[in-house]
Amino acid sequence: MGYVSVIAQEALTADVYSLTFESPTDLSQGFEPGQFLHFRVTDSFDFTLRRPLSLCAADVQNNQITVVYRAQGEGTKRLTRLKAGDRVDVLGPLGHGFLTHQGDKKVLLIGGGIGVPPLVELARQFHESQVRVVSALGFATQAQAILLDELSDCGSLFVATQDGSLGQHGFVTQLLTEDFCAGIDRYYACGPTSMLKAVQQVMRDRNIAGYLSLEERMGCGIGICVGCVHPIARDGKVVNRKTCKEGPVFLAEEVIFDE
């Protein structure tokens, strides 16, 4: 934890940026795809809270991490000012990421919009260990599509856009037909809550187990404020669990969504 150097920052689309920086911890000691980094926006107290961004790629050799984020509010907009050589205060990688299972032969990665980044490192690791990767990604429009090359490099890639400007017209869940899911051992999903809910439903119908990466507003990111909870069913009991500490990734079947 603490201040690290920015290696590079570039714009991927009109409002999505890729930021590479020195890892605050030694990556060779271990990390998980799906974990997140917690960014202090400025070195003063202009912002009260940090901003959580998922690990998108890790370069263990050089001990560098890349996050890919959308500049939407004041905080992420301010982060876009960072450039090579600047110092930035980052905690992480934090939380629990995606678990991989021995014996899985073919996995499905499902991403929606700015939920795609954490799938990239996961895809790379599967690819490296020769697990077949199928990626199904949804975006609003072609102009917002990101990280397509990174994912197609690791396996087959299918895209849906809401306006039909790229790939299939419609939502990503429309890609997840019975045929499409045949032979999938496990799925991994990240995206807006509405998408995760739909994915959980469809994949339950397909009888395939998987993981969901949840997004809740975070305070501390380290388990002390209890702000980021999500209802999780485990051992026959629904408990509000901290997504920063016990998540953000949970077993799909455990995750409870409102009605």
Place this chain on the structure above:
Amino acid sequence: MGYVSVIAQEALTADVYSLTFESPTDLSQGFEPGQFLHFRVTDSFDFTLRRPLSLCAADVQNNQITVVYRAQGEGTKRLTRLKAGDRVDVLGPLGHGFLTHQGDKKVLLIGGGIGVPPLVELARQFHESQVRVVSALGFATQAQAILLDELSDCGSLFVATQDGSLGQHGFVTQLLTEDFCAGIDRYYACGPTSMLKAVQQVMRDRNIAGYLSLEERMGCGIGICVGCVHPIARDGKVVNRKTCKEGPVFLAEEVIFDE
């Protein structure tokens, strides 16, 4: 008013900086030494209020202004980050500055610490119009002495330091002996309130009229908040007058100090 370009910034001492920037208004339309500029510290809302800094030098030809300021609190410390080419939001020159009087032959400028800067442009204008300038400056230590060359270029210069490390040992008012003040037509003073009070006293004894530049905490700097007032005796009545609009320079004899 609005955003202007920074031309240059340099450190004069460990914590005093000289900042030169494009004037927000056309200087050839007129300005007064002793007026001030009101700086917005950052372009976001990290600071609630602007910071007032006195005009120290004006380059009418190039329409540039220099202020000299001490980095003390958060706001002025942040201003030190400005560098050539940056944009900064400045209002001014604002307020009423030092009045010069036809017929004056010899004037005394009295400055204390970070109160010296506004005297520089005044000295230059007097020098240009062939009025003799005597400057009496007080600083805590030699290390904190600033703008000595600028003032000695315009006339004779006398310095006092509290630790005796430069010039006379003691306060600037100790320089203002009867002999020293002989032949002075008018005086102009800027510095901490305690100094102004002492100067007002001494110069009243010497029977010399003059002007004091007052320092009050400012909100708006343009006369709308009524935060910056100082009691001023005029027409037989003491009224709290806005130092941003009717000052910061007032006739010494009008200024009322506590007890």
Place this chain on the structure above:
Amino acid sequence: MNKSPNSVDMQVKFLSLTLKNPVMPASGCFSFGQEMENFYDLDLLGAVVVKATTLEERSGNKTPRLAETPAGMLNSIGLQNPGVIQVIQEELPRFRKYPNLPVIVNVAGTAVEDYVEVVENLNKSPDVSAIELNISCPNVKCGGIQFGTDPTMAAGMVHTIKSVTKVPLIVKLSPNVTDIVEMALAVEEAGADAISLINTLIGMHIDIEKRRPLLANGIGGLSGPAIKPVAVRMVYEVSSQVQIPVLGIGGIRTGQDVIEFMMAGASAVQVGTANFIDPMACPRIIDELAQWCDQHGVKKVTDLIGAARG
């Protein structure tokens, strides 16, 4: 600055007044308007609220009267103003060149009789569109705040003033109370035509080098973005309970802040502290508001009022 899109209907009917848009400077943050004329055409504003006016001239508190705080500031001006006669004779007539600009006069005092006398004087002026009763100034010893924290006293005051004034009566409440809804209901019942929320929270800053409170007056009123969440909450709670319109005030610095207050239930808003760092704050905020509405398909700004109350 971009020009406001004219596709959005920005007009708000507020009591008997027609506001070109819902944005006006707050009392004490605009003086009597003269200085602001150097910055923009006052006719751009929805209305103006001038500095608290008392019966006699007041010189206010000692300085320092201002302190910066995180995302806010403290002030202890103490109602410095030239007195109602001078205000009527010298200050208000200057607004005659803006015939479509409602002028709201903020009235303060010590005892009920003072308030009554100020209002009776204002009755004689043709330049007053409405009165904003300031029973919430924390900066003067006997400066009205006791009326602002006790519902019975507040109601008594409002009842008396209502029977005297010839123009609509807006009552400005103090947020320094346990139950703002109780206060609001009390003044509504007593005849208030509208409610302004909020005046400043009471705060203090200590100058640790000098080892004493920074403000000469010790305490001061906290304003600015820091207090916005408290103000929005009070506007939401009060506007859900009263039938009269509410003016939202507290920490507004952007058009989006205005939308927040209006969605919470404000019919119009006042901008205070933001004017100090940005003299162009009001016209800028009006433009931002119009643009947001345009981009979000809001045809009439009044459609925003109470939208978040569900």
Place this chain on the structure above:
Amino acid sequence: MNKSPNSVDMQVKFLSLTLKNPVMPASGCFSFGQEMENFYDLDLLGAVVVKATTLEERSGNKTPRLAETPAGMLNSIGLQNPGVIQVIQEELPRFRKYPNLPVIVNVAGTAVEDYVEVVENLNKSPDVSAIELNISCPNVKCGGIQFGTDPTMAAGMVHTIKSVTKVPLIVKLSPNVTDIVEMALAVEEAGADAISLINTLIGMHIDIEKRRPLLANGIGGLSGPAIKPVAVRMVYEVSSQVQIPVLGIGGIRTGQDVIEFMMAGASAVQVGTANFIDPMACPRIIDELAQWCDQHGVKKVTDLIGAARG
């Protein structure tokens, strides 16, 4: 980080407790300490205050529970905690490895009987140094805040708890009241050993895109630097009127903020929101405090207490 100069005596005697220094994390901003052990040695702290503990396990409010605001944040956690039995059995014993670290347990409930039962349970634990009675949580429907805004009810509650508890009783007051001094005097009279000031102000943030309050709970508690001036003012006013010590809380993020609170009259302080952006906030603040004292010739940190009250 620079090491604290050891020329400054940082120790504070607070009730029967000896604090190594006057800085402790605030309730709800430290959980039960386990996570913080990854960041620093808890023995550096003056004391710890753990999360509000209720009789039964509570799952808290729906999310979103957090919103950022200018120089502050809103929370509506709603007292999520594992219940007093679990706290006694699983959480508190972990502090035994720090024998010189006082552990203050924040107690919350709905009815007086709940509070009593929690305290009776805590009486059985050897790990509790003091109780902080939370009658000021704004985030639960029947969550104690009615006790925190009515002096008579507050006094009744304090009186009852005082007769039950075996450890010193600190009462944490809500700032959402008209007269904080009245509240403080009532709980002092009823037997409180100390007072904590302040809990959060009640606020709201509206998500203008979604046209509804951002927090699922609607309202939340405002904390962080934004509220510091209100907190300092209340500490100043209360500590001038009561004889019992006051713990200062609200927006502390630097050693200088601690000095401000102590000069206002606080005997020690709690750091809340600052822990979220900077997990090292408490040890950093302790160092900054010691250094300021050293540079200003303050030999004993307790010399600062009330220094600005003149």
